[in-house]
Amino acid sequence: MRKTTRKFLAVTASVASIALLATACSSDSGDGDATPSKGTSESASANTEPVTLKVATFNEFGFADLYKEYMQLHPNVTIVDDKADTSDNARAAVTNSIASNTVVDDIVAADGDWMPELLASDAFFADLGSDSVKDRWPEWKTKMATTADGKLIGYGTDSGPEAICYRKDLFEKAGLPTDRDEVAKAIGDSWDSYFDLGKKFMDAKTGAAWFDSIGALSQGMVNQQEAPFEDPSTDEITATGDNSVIKPIYDKLTSDEVLAQSAHLGQWSPDWSAAFKKDQFATMLCPPWMTQIIAGNAPDQKNWDIAPVMPGGSSNWGGSYLLVPSGGKNVDAAKALADWLTDPAQAAKIFVKYGNFPSQTAATTDAQVTGKTDAYFGGAPSGKIFSDRFAAVSKQPYRGTHYFPINAALGDAYTRVDVNKTDDSASSWKKFVKAVDDLS
Amino acid sequence: MTSTGTPQLAGPTSDDERVRQQRRVGFSQRLGRWDVKVSPYLYISPFFILFIVVGLFPLLYTGYVSFHKWDLLTGKGDSVGFENFDWVLHSDMFWKSVRNTFSIFLLSSVPQVIIALVLAAILDANLRAKTFWRMGVLVPYVVAPVAVSLIFGQLFADQSGTINAILAKVGIDPILWHSHVLPSHIAIATMVNFRWTGYNTLIFLAAMQAIPRDLYEAALIDGAKRVRQFFSITIPMLRPTMIFIVVTSTIGGLQIFDEPRMFDQAGRGGADQQYLTVTNLIYQLGWTNRNFGRASAVAWILFLMILVISLINYLLSRRISSDETAGAKKRKKVRA
Numbered sequence: 001m002r003k004t005t006r007k008f009l010a011v012t013a014s015v016a017s018i019a020l021l022a023t024a025c026s027s028d029s030g031d032g033d034a035t036p037s038k039g040t041s042e043s044a045s046a047n048t049e050p051v052t053l054k055v056a057t058f059n060e061f062g063f064a065d066l067y068k069e070y071m072q073l074h075p076n077v078t079i080v081d082d083k084a085d086t087s088d089n090a091r092a093a094v095t096n097s098i099a100s101n102t103v104v105d106d107i108v109a110a111d112g113d114w115m116p117e118l119l120a121s122d123a124f125f126a127d128l129g130s131d132s133v134k135d136r137w138p139e140w141k142t143k144m145a146t147t148a149d150g151k152l153i154g155y156g157t158d159s160g161p162e163a164i165c166y167r168k169d170l171f172e173k174a175g176l177p178t179d180r181d182e183v184a185k186a187i188g189d190s191w192d193s194y195f196d197l198g199k200k201f202m203d204a205k206t207g208a209a210w211f212d213s214i215g216a217l218s219q220g221m222v223n224q225q226e227a228p229f230e231d232p233s234t235d236e237i238t239a240t241g242d243n244s245v246i247k248p249i250y251d252k253l254t255s256d257e258v259l260a261q262s263a264h265l266g267q268w269s270p271d272w273s274a275a276f277k278k279d280q281f282a283t284m285l286c287p288p289w290m291t292q293i294i295a296g297n298a299p300d301q302k303n304w305d306i307a308p309v310m311p312g313g314s315s316n317w318g319g320s321y322l323l324v325p326s327g328g329k330n331v332d333a334a335k336a337l338a339d340w341l342t343d344p345a346q347a348a349k350i351f352v353k354y355g356n357f358p359s360q361t362a363a364t365t366d367a368q369v370t371g372k373t374d375a376y377f378g379g380a381p382s383g384k385i386f387s388d389r390f391a392a393v394s395k396q397p398y399r400g401t402h403y404f405p406i407n408a409a410l411g412d413a414y415t416r417v418d419v420n421k422t423d424d425s426a427s428s429w430k431k432f433v434k435a436v437d438d439l440s
Numbered sequence: 441m442t443s444t445g446t447p448q449l450a451g452p453t454s455d456d457e458r459v460r461q462q463r464r465v466g467f468s469q470r471l472g473r474w475d476v477k478v479s480p481y482l483y484i485s486p487f488f489i490l491f492i493v494v495g496l497f498p499l500l501y502t503g504y505v506s507f508h509k510w511d512l513l514t515g516k517g518d519s520v521g522f523e524n525f526d527w528v529l530h531s532d533m534f535w536k537s538v539r540n541t542f543s544i545f546l547l548s549s550v551p552q553v554i555i556a557l558v559l560a561a562i563l564d565a566n567l568r569a570k571t572f573w574r575m576g577v578l579v580p581y582v583v584a585p586v587a588v589s590l591i592f593g594q595l596f597a598d599q600s601g602t603i604n605a606i607l608a609k610v611g612i613d614p615i616l617w618h619s620h621v622l623p624s625h626i627a628i629a630t631m632v633n634f635r636w637t638g639y640n641t642l643i644f645l646a647a648m649q650a651i652p653r654d655l656y657e658a659a660l661i662d663g664a665k666r667v668r669q670f671f672s673i674t675i676p677m678l679r680p681t682m683i684f685i686v687v688t689s690t691i692g693g694l695q696i697f698d699e700p701r702m703f704d705q706a707g708r709g710g711a712d713q714q715y716l717t718v719t720n721l722i723y724q725l726g727w728t729n730r731n732f733g734r735a736s737a738v739a740w741i742l743f744l745m746i747l748v749i750s751l752i753n754y755l756l757s758r759r760i761s762s763d764e765t766a767g768a769k770k771r772k773k774v775r776a
Binding site for chain 2: 088100117268271275423438
């Protein structure tokens with residue numbers, strides 16, 4: 001008995017040492033990758049050696065044609081498209097590669113919402129600052145991808161200057177104006193005037209609600225704040241404190257007056273998607289990318305239109321970036337490709353074909369962009385409308401390291417009151433405060 | 441000097457050879473003994489090496505992480521002792537997730553085993569196109585969980601869902617599948633059952649086919665009807681299979697992740713944690729809140745929970761099998 005245990009121990013020990021060796025090897029190669037890569041990246045810039053670049057994207061960036069064009073211009077470059085099935089999985093892939101310090105893709109696309117987290121580990125990404133991209137974007141767009149000490153880690157792709165999309169037929173039924181400029185005037189520049197018109201609409205009893213979801217409106221209103229959740233100088237959470245800037249917004253949105261105008265739909269839920277076809281709500285916040293979603297959800301509904309107005313002032317919702325991990329094998333080649341893909345000329349082409357509105361200042365005034373009209377929205381000059389909305393955007397809210405989880409918890413708080421109706425305004429806020437407290 | 445040196449050199453060589461010869465015999469003998477005693481371990485070692493690398497090491501490392509402040513992106517922070525465990529055990533969210541996990545587990549496993557048993561009994565009978573029906577029950581299992589969630593998302597939508605539309609036709613108020621705790625659990629359990637019932641049916645079916653047919657013939661001669669045969673022969677003979685299915689569905693049920701995560705668009709287990717399961721909570725703590733310390737603490741508590749429940753399962757199954765032997769002894773006594 002004793003003999004066998006000793007032998008067993010010996011076997012276990014040898015097995016364990018093999019395992020240790022295996023893990024040691026793997027961590028070694030991970031660290032080792034980072035150093036020699038710089039050498040190869042320099043040689044890649046010589047522009048003759050064959051280079052394979054993997055680009056990780058999600059949803060639709062509209063790059064397919066541009067990849068072909070770039071590979072024709074640079075015969076030594078092969079571009080591999082690495083598209084994630086959902087943006088959530090794309091985010092998990094980026095954070096996992098940072099956490100394990102391994103580079104999978106040469107270029108990584110990231111949503112603006114993830115940028116605070118990625119900025120917090122900026123050492124993982126290459127400095128993309130160069131003369132060719134100077135002043136390519138407005139300041140608010142680059143600021144979201146720039147560290148405190150001025151390192152630019154991302155090239156902006158698209159943007160989301162918001163307008164209001166509305167249903168002409170429902171407006172007519174309620175006795176409201178239907179022409180897009182008159183609608184813009186009636187909605188006015190403040191949230192109060194928007195909800196006042198909403199009250200008029202509801203009083204007409206068309207059977208439809210004024211807007212789709214409180215969560216969506218909150219997103220728009222949060223984007224108009226300087227510092228919605230955190231103190232820009234200390235990164236401390238202010239969302240639940242005495243001087244919370246989102247509490248007044250929350251109180252307004254969960255007031256009986258506003259709740260009465262809601263269609264009580266959870267944004268992105270199957271019910272929400274199905275509602276576009278029906279007569280369930282008359283208006284919604286509408287960044288350019290939302291126009292594609294409306295058209296996709298209700299291809300036969302011919303009454304949607306775009307009003308060139310945004311209550312509470314022009315603001316941006318959404319938009320993405322291209323980042324280059326500094327540990328990649330072909331950093332310079334990847335940088336050149338990212339630079340080219342986000343060039344205003346390319347961005348204008350993407351908008352014309354796919355409808356992703358550019359974030360590059362020069363692209364937004366390009367004649368191809370401003371001249372685009374949208375047949376689905378009654379021939380609305382969508383290019384012109386969104387260019388004007390874009391020009392008026394002056395800032396983006398400060399997003400600290402807690403932005404993503406706080407925003408998710410706030411979304412839950414609105415869902416409890418608006419969609420599930422399991423809580424009233426006060427008790428749902430209490431749960432939100434608890435969820436935010438749990439973050440630290 | 442050299443003359444005295446040479447024999448001295450030669451001496452040890454011949455000695456050496458003798459020693460070596462002796463040793464060679466000894467070594468090969470020892471090798472033979474090792475072959476007998478060590479080789480079996482070597483043959484099964486791939487499993488254990490794999491287990492240590494992908495099972496034991498992550499398990500221990502998770503334990504190590506759970507005693508630290510640990511950010512997903514910036515990595516290890518200060519050691520905090522049991523603080524993470526303390527937070528988890530005092531958190532409403534955690535206890536809600538435990539409640540949800542057990543509720544969904546019971547709502548899925550119990551009907552699943554019963555339905556699978558009945559289906560297997562039907563498939564065991566003499567049917568036309570046997571293989572077609574038997575393959576048919578496995579189709580849902582082949583469908584990807586994400587696809588299942590999409591289909592059931594349309595069925596269980598609160599306003600535009602098929603089920604609520606049917607209920608409205610019959611005159612019943614729509615059920616708010618995503619707002620209330622029990623309806624949401626029933627909806628998720630339905631998805632799980634849809635996927636796993638066929639799989640369990642096939643296992644039951646295989647076990648049923650191994651039951652000797654002469655038992656049924658004897659019962660038939662004794663005048664036992666179908667139902668009596670099922671309860672008195674089929675079910676007792678299925679005991680070991682039943683234990684296997686109960687154990688695997690317990691482990692699977694406590695780790696349920698895909699279905700609740702895909703049940704709504706946010707994937708956060710409901711705005712009020714109506715259907716947040718323990719594994720979903722781990723994901724949320726680790727990847728949304730980036731707090732790996734707490735996520736690891738929850739993971740370890742889940743591990744201990746599964747361990748305890750498996751132990752209960754084990755004791756129960758031992759009792760059942762000892763019942764079986766006791767029964768056999770009784771029968772022998774009667775015969776004697």
